[in-house]
Amino acid sequence: MTTYIELDVERPRPVPATPNAGPPVQKPMRRRALSRADVNEYAIALAAGSHIALLLRFLLDWDDLLGTTLIALIAFIVIHHLIVRERTSSEVAIDKSVTTVMWTVGLAVVSVLLWMVAFVFLKGIKQLSWSFLKDDLAVVGPLDPGGGAFHAMVGTLEQVGIATVVVVPTALLTAVYLHEVRGRMAGLIRFIVDSLAALPSIIAGLLVYTLWSGYAGAHASLALFILAIPLVTRGAEEVLRTVPDGLREASLALGAPQWRMVMRVILPTAQSGLVTVTLLAIARMVGETAPVLLTASITKATNWDPLNDNQASLSTFVFDLIRQPNQAQIDRAWAGALLLLIIVLIIFVAARVALARSERKLGKR
Amino acid sequence: MHDSTIQELWEPAVEFIDPVTEPVARVGSEPSSLFATDISAWFGSRQVLDHCSLAMEANKVTALIGPSGCGKSTFLRILNRMHETIRGAKVAGSVVLDGVDIYGDVLGVTEVRLRIGMVFQKPNPFPSMSIRDNVLAGLKLSGKSRGDRDALVEQCLQRAGLWNEVKDRLGAGGMSLSGGQQQRLCIARSLAVSPRVLLMDEPCSALDPISTRVVEETVMELVKDVTVVIVTHNMQQAQRVSDECAFFLVDDQHGAGHIVEHGKTSKLFSTPNDQRTLDYVTGRFG
Numbered sequence: 001m002t003t004y005i006e007l008d009v010e011r012p013r014p015v016p017a018t019p020n021a022g023p024p025v026q027k028p029m030r031r032r033a034l035s036r037a038d039v040n041e042y043a044i045a046l047a048a049g050s051h052i053a054l055l056l057r058f059l060l061d062w063d064d065l066l067g068t069t070l071i072a073l074i075a076f077i078v079i080h081h082l083i084v085r086e087r088t089s090s091e092v093a094i095d096k097s098v099t100t101v102m103w104t105v106g107l108a109v110v111s112v113l114l115w116m117v118a119f120v121f122l123k124g125i126k127q128l129s130w131s132f133l134k135d136d137l138a139v140v141g142p143l144d145p146g147g148g149a150f151h152a153m154v155g156t157l158e159q160v161g162i163a164t165v166v167v168v169p170t171a172l173l174t175a176v177y178l179h180e181v182r183g184r185m186a187g188l189i190r191f192i193v194d195s196l197a198a199l200p201s202i203i204a205g206l207l208v209y210t211l212w213s214g215y216a217g218a219h220a221s222l223a224l225f226i227l228a229i230p231l232v233t234r235g236a237e238e239v240l241r242t243v244p245d246g247l248r249e250a251s252l253a254l255g256a257p258q259w260r261m262v263m264r265v266i267l268p269t270a271q272s273g274l275v276t277v278t279l280l281a282i283a284r285m286v287g288e289t290a291p292v293l294l295t296a297s298i299t300k301a302t303n304w305d306p307l308n309d310n311q312a313s314l315s316t317f318v319f320d321l322i323r324q325p326n327q328a329q330i331d332r333a334w335a336g337a338l339l340l341l342i343i344v345l346i347i348f349v350a351a352r353v354a355l356a357r358s359e360r361k362l363g364k365r
Numbered sequence: 366m367h368d369s370t371i372q373e374l375w376e377p378a379v380e381f382i383d384p385v386t387e388p389v390a391r392v393g394s395e396p397s398s399l400f401a402t403d404i405s406a407w408f409g410s411r412q413v414l415d416h417c418s419l420a421m422e423a424n425k426v427t428a429l430i431g432p433s434g435c436g437k438s439t440f441l442r443i444l445n446r447m448h449e450t451i452r453g454a455k456v457a458g459s460v461v462l463d464g465v466d467i468y469g470d471v472l473g474v475t476e477v478r479l480r481i482g483m484v485f486q487k488p489n490p491f492p493s494m495s496i497r498d499n500v501l502a503g504l505k506l507s508g509k510s511r512g513d514r515d516a517l518v519e520q521c522l523q524r525a526g527l528w529n530e531v532k533d534r535l536g537a538g539g540m541s542l543s544g545g546q547q548q549r550l551c552i553a554r555s556l557a558v559s560p561r562v563l564l565m566d567e568p569c570s571a572l573d574p575i576s577t578r579v580v581e582e583t584v585m586e587l588v589k590d591v592t593v594v595i596v597t598h599n600m601q602q603a604q605r606v607s608d609e610c611a612f613f614l615v616d617d618q619h620g621a622g623h624i625v626e627h628g629k630t631s632k633l634f635s636t637p638n639d640q641r642t643l644d645y646v647t648g649r650f651g
Contacts, residue, residue, distance in 0.1 A: 246489035250551070253447055254558060255479035256506035264505055268493035 041083050049076030073104065117341065124338030127331040133339075136312075137300035142326055149336045151302035152317035156343070158306045159217045159296065159313055160285045163224035168278055171232035172267070178233070179240040180262055197230035205291025212295075217306030219295035220313065224288060228281040235280065239273030240266065275355050283344050289315040314340045397463050397561040398423045399444060399481070399592060404458035405621075406439050406448060413439050415621035417458075419611050421562070426584060426593045428603040428630065431613030432645070436622025437596050440613070441564050444594065445481035446474050462561065479507055482560035486567040488547035490539030490554070497535040499550055503558035517557060524590075525553035526583045545576020552583060556591075563587065565595040569602065581606050600646060604634055612642045 034042075053072035062068055077100055085093035132148035140147030174193070178186050204226040208219050243266055251261035267274070292313050298320050299310035314336050321333035399421040406414040414436045421427040421444075429437040442448040443456055446467060459466045467477045482503075490499050500518045504511055511517055518535065522528040527549040531542070539550060548568060555563055565584070569577040584593055584606050597603050603610055611627035626639045637643050 244489070246485060246487055247491060249447065249450070249483075249485060250489045250491070250554075251502075251506055252450055253445065253478055253483035253485075254503040254506050254554065255475045255477075256503075257475055257508075260506050260508065264502070265491050265493070269491065271493065 037087075041080060041087070045076050045080035045083055048079045049073070077101065077104075120334065120337050120341055123331075123334035124336075127335035128338055132332075132335055136302045137332075138302070140300075142324065142329055145328065147332065149314060149317055149332070149339055151299065152312040152314045152336060153339065153343070154302055154304060155217055155220075155296065155311040155313040156286060156315070156340075158304075159220045159224060159292065159311070160282060162218060162221040162306060163228060163285055164278070164282055166221070167225055167228045167232055167281065171229055172236055172274070174229075174233045175236035175240055176262055176266075179237050180258065180266065193230045193233050196226065197234065199226070199230075201227055201288055202290045202294070205294035208291070209294045215295065215297040215310045216308055217296050217303070217311035217313075220292045220311070221306070223291035223295050224285045227288065227291065228285055231281045231284060232277055235277030236270075236274055239270045239277060242273065243269050272355055272359070275351055279348055279351055282347060286340065286344055287315060289319050292316055293319065314343070397480075397592060399562050399594070400461040401440070401444065402459050402461070404440060404443055404456065404460070406436065406443060406457075407455040408451070409453040412619060412621040414443075415616060415619055415623045417613075417622070417624045419624060419627055421592060421594050422609065423592050424588060425608040426588050426595060426606050427609040427611065428607030429594065429596045429611050429613060430598075430600070430603050430645070431622070432615075433598075434622075435613040435615050437613045438566055439622070441566055441594060441596050442483075444562070444564055445483055446477050447483060449474075475507060479503075479509075479558050480560055481562040481564060482555035482558065483564045484548070484551050484555055484566065484568050486570055488544055488551055488571065490542070490547050490550050492538065492540045494539055495536045496531050496539055496542070496550060499539040500553050500557050502554055507558060509558065521553040521556045522550075524556055524583070524587060525549045526579055526586075527553055543576075545572045545579065548572060548576070548580060549583065552580070552587075556587070560591060562592045562594065565593065567596050567598060570598065577602070600634075600648070604630060610634070612637075612639075612645060614641060614645075 050072045052075045053068050056062070056071060057068045077097055080100060081093050081097045084096050131146055133153070134150055135146060135148035136151035137147045138151070174189065177183055178190055201223075204223045207226070208223045212219055212222075247265055247269060248261065251265045252258075256264075293316050296313065296316070297310040298316050299312050303309055303311045318333045318336045318340070321329045321336065324330060324333075401417065401419050401421070404414055404417045405412065417436075417440055419427070419440075429441060431437050439448060444460055448454050448456055456468070459468060461467070462477075462480060465471055467481070472480075491502055494502060497518050498505075500521050501514060503509075504514075504517075519528060519532075522531065527546060530546060531537075531550075534541075539547065542550060548571070552563075552568075568584075569580050572580065581602065584595065587593060595603075595606065607630045609627065610630040610633045612625045612633065613622050614625045615621065616623050626633065626637055626642045633642060634646050637646065643649075
């Protein structure tokens, strides 16, 4: 049966056109973050601050560049504060000073990050080539040219891949138990998960090393699993907490059993956060060295079998080669580090793009 | 006496439907009356409802009115067993739908909620689903299958008075709608599983007057097919949409809510039996 509901909402009548077209067409205002006065204040303060620091540097005969920069920064903030207070009021001055400090700290953090990436890039790019990607070190002597990290890439992808495939469902189920089911064991399980989170990674490696003698990639996966499970579980629990209770009530009121509610409403709603949590765990696992070294050891040959024998990984590859006495090996280590960064970057970008695509379908912000 | 035979006297007055052999077959075929008897409710040790009995008749809108904290929302949530989803919530009494106590052993909790749908105060479409999927969510969530899904989507959106506004963008996200549209989407979502009874917990309190009016017209249209129970703080709304009305108030002695008076809305708002009802509906109280 189809019923049409007629709504007698009045439509707005068309307004008759007037000969006077009214005010001219408006353009949206452009708001500038900094006015000219602001720029002047910053410039004066910066000049004054750096001159003070330079003066002190010559007078007191400092040779520490970092210290000088720090003094210049402090002088800059203080002088800027005084100028602004003179021009406006102390409230505005405090507001601007805090803003400046925030920006400075932010820039410092970002620049440290960029510096690290640039450092690895410059050191590693020399050796990074196609042959570095496709060769291993099985037949390459320490002083020979060529050779590469193919065996280490295979190892990293297999070890981290296996660990991720096992971690994600386990941790998600645990998080669902902790936050959706809220069973009787929730308190105990949360305690255990928190304790695991505090576990030093070397202990996880030692545990696997003692329980299963012999080296294998899967052993490394097991150690990584132990390390990642608390990260993903607690992260996923926090993400589930952000799902509004209204959605749970709506699902239940539609006659949903709890497991269908979780599968069809809760997890899809939390999808974005869950992907982020998983990515952070992957990034953590890719970089782990100590437990992998203990459980999969080192090798120079490509080993596709994660269940038997030594298997290299990028982190142990770097760890091994950077300590070698000759430059060729050290260069390879830097190239390996760069490769590690690139792989993490590719995983992150790929996951973000996939997520954005699935969200764009729904026209979300 | 009349010409009734012994056999007819033995026939039960209420037709008994065996929900085990025919659990969902009759859902949606015709509206049903809902009888709540001696409902008491607790949160932990605090009693919030005391011996509330109310008949909510088929094809009628029953409004539950009363000041905040008098337990009318709790009463509504008891009617489809949503009350028990809150930790520490307890309930006593019986709620009978089609001759079956929904707190008995015959109906599972999910079956109860399939037959007695609910619309909440705050619109809550599923953000991960499109408009179309939101309407069909009840089918997927309850595991029911249904033949012509497109026709069902159109029919439910028509009945909720939303079809004309969204027919060109059924694939858009449920959150891209305005608040009033979201609430009507939630009504359409509840209708898709063909409930016999629709419970509405202050469905218009978050909406503007125009959206409120559209929702009210939707309610008045819906009551041809489903029994509607609506909680409202708005006296005018109760008068506009409801046929029957029940006035809840907190008992001064126990601190628990009870029904002071119930009956035809027109009577309750003009010549109520109880002085407290008169004070409330005329705005001299609460």
